[in-house]
Amino acid sequence: MQGPTSFAQVKKHHFLKFPHRLNFYDKPPQDDITLEDFETFAIERLRVLAEIESAIVRNKTFEELKATVKTQSDKHLPLNSNTARSIDKDAERRRDYLSHFVLRLAMCRSEELRRRFVKAEMTLFRIRYETDDSAEREDFLNTRDFGWIAVDATEKAELEKQLQASSSSVTDIKKETFYKVRWTRVPDLVEKRKVFLKQGWAYVPGREQSSIVFQEFQTMLEGALERTAKALPRLDEDTRIMPILSHLGEGFLSGVGVASEYASADGLGGDDVKADMIDEMARKHWPLCMRHLHDSLRKDRHLKHYGRLQYGLFLKVVGLSVEEAIIFWRKAFGGTMTDDKFNKEYKYNIRHSYGLEGKRMNYPAPTCQKIITQNQPGVTECHGCPYRHFSTDRLQTALLSAYSGQGLTTGDLPEIISAVKSEHFHVACTKVFEVTHGIPRGQGLDGESVTHPNQYAAKSRELEKAAHGKDEKME
Template identity: 60%
Template sequence: MQNKEDRQKLLAQQTLSKINEVENHGTRRYPHRLNFYDKPPLGDITIEDFETCALDRLRILAEIESSFVRNRSWDELKNITITQSDKFLQLNSNSAWTLDLESQRRKDHVGHFVLRLAFCRSEDLRRRFVKAETALFRVRFDSDDGEENLEFLKSRDFGWEEVTADEVEEHFKELQTAAASANREPNPKERYCKVRWTRVPDLIEKRRVFLKGGMAYVPSREQSSIVFQEFQNSLMKSLEMTAKALPFLDEDTRIVPILNNLSQGFLAGVSSEWSTATAGSGNEITADMIDDMARKHFPACMRNLHECLRRDKHLKHFGRLQYGLFLKVLGLSIDEAISFWRRSFSNIQDDKFNKEYRYNIRHSFGLEGKRANYPAKSCQQILTSDQPGTGDSHGCPYRHFSPDNLQTALLSMYSSQGLTSADLPEIMHTVKAGHYHVACTRVFEITHARQGVAKGEGVGSGESVTHPNQYAARSRELERERDGDNGKKEDDGDVVMMG
């Protein structure tokens, strides 16, 4: 009896909570999932949240920009964006009333404004940011609930004028012609609005609207074009205003380094980092396994370092640092690391190795000095810091090699894995455009096509390479999946034979 009463109380509380949610819809800080970001977020925010909100949003914008570079279809871009949003920036509709929608929308709001500060600094950054943000807004608009979409549109003044039923009837023939041009079935009950023709040039170009007296008659299903254009224009104006106010932030030593890091990574073509690139994330490996793994699983930056090490029996400081941390995260223990580097530096005497190199190896594992457990370098760090000079082997081949040397190196490294000269024009096109991680991702897809990786799939769910260890980890995972399937088929065959 008591359990029945408790269930009734719980049901009543949930019902009251839902009613309260509906009643307070108009007074909530974020009544809609969609946002034009007209006002900055209010309240205190920690430096950690400041950076986290921006990075999580940037991961999504990075994949949107990668989709543009790779000429993905709108449906492909939409699917990838939704997948990334589910991982890093969930933004549910009002119907998901059991979730903390306010926290979701506040994170979205804060992240947007932090990135405004980072990307208002130059015309190129502003243009790229607006393009990616507009695409994100459009994905959300297209996937939003119809009723919530309508409520959002009613909450703003888009400067359009509703067309009366009498006007629709008067011009129905012309509206019918426009509908036919857009491959739409004419609907006498469809709602229309009027706007100045200059606001819908894309619809006019495709003959999807009826024009009269300088006004375009836009059907309800095409009104999104006006909304997207309004969002884009509003954001560009806001970014220009933010750029003028940015010098006032120069004295804030906490915020400026974060903004610099965000904008530098975006300019370098890599806008996010692999979130699981920490020590111990891979299975333990031995020094004897590295030669074979380098041939099968390493990205070009680490493959180049490995080959230079084998050829010269030495690497300079930044090369050792870049490669050593990569191997540590790959799963090489401190004892195996010392064994690997000692054998690799075969031209050096034991005393010299112990004095000059053993300490640095132990230091990178957090066993010497300040005992910090250093992470492996991400693509962004490799691209933007410690630029290689003459005689250096570190860096990113896609950025730091000459075009001829890069093409020669790629064919040398990956021809046995299926890369051919016919693949190079596409790869070099993305390199020339400065999207180095997209070029690396395409190489990954080509060299893992035999394991079932399709063009556009990236390292999973369309995601681009943003960390060397991400590349290697996914490659090893695909190999394990393939070997597991082969083993299963053999076992299945044995069972059939035994029957």
């Protein structure tokens, strides 16, 4: 029974619109797509690519990188093999296919974006290739012309000594399959001296065949991005699509993907958070950006507009009610400010941020992406991202001042500063979270990097509650 069933399953795969899990994305989509799916699909893929970048920056091993990609793909961009049952494989692959092309539009706009996008996509493709079912992978390769020529037994015998000398990993030349391609197709193998070169041909062992595939994918994608960049100006007048593409590009450049908005305080404490609790919570749970705003407020008895906005919305989402927020800010400004001045100049804005005045919108707290890219702080302002806006010396001083009591030492600073210098500010913040919360290196916040200040605070409070729960059980 198993034989005929398996055969039927294999035949069925040939009727899929996307018959393979692997894809070179060399045919532009012709499908209709809603604006919502256009953005949602791209954001999901961007989250996977952003975590790939983070893993590379943190020098994770290839095995750790594969684990990261699996976790993020299962969460945001699942892509099952043909043997999977009860799953709409075409729907999964359509999502993957369309998300790639949307991000092409967003990432073709500068050389830096193109370079980083190609590197992340190459890594994703490589991991998918190496974890794919061998039969399905072979079937995919047979659908494409990679320009390789199988070396016959006669030629292999003539070049046996040269092939053996250049292919140290091959133990039995006679049993190994070799392919020859133009040497420009495998520059990585030429650079590592893993192939024999003759008259412009590179003789590639079968076990290195993947290098030809990966180089072909990279060359194809680089060319496609350049062509897309030339065509992109035609979209400039589309007021629906261009803001989405700009947002995606900014998210990737800031290194944080595109974070979800924390629009409410559900599950983060709600009305249980009181004004007099903020000092202790800031010391134990706040990320550096909010810790800096809190300390500046306590020191100067004031914050300028964008500082109040950034910190006020953060506190709202933490769970500070509007009534408690008014109490908090009134006390924070101190006795030098009269009640009349506070009521006239500040109370309205607090109520406005809670959606109780003006347009009555429930404003979300800003994501890391917005904090990094928008409303850059001036010399006398305290908002923004310290990892992005502080000098190296000031950042190191601030980190040790804020977190030395939570286990951060000077020995942790080199890795943090290295991430900052490579402009992966979220990686630096994630490293701080790991150190101060006793989390193994590279695990971050449930396997992800920090993308939102409230995400940092919420996870910190969650870990504290879990620790207290364990202590109570032990007692």
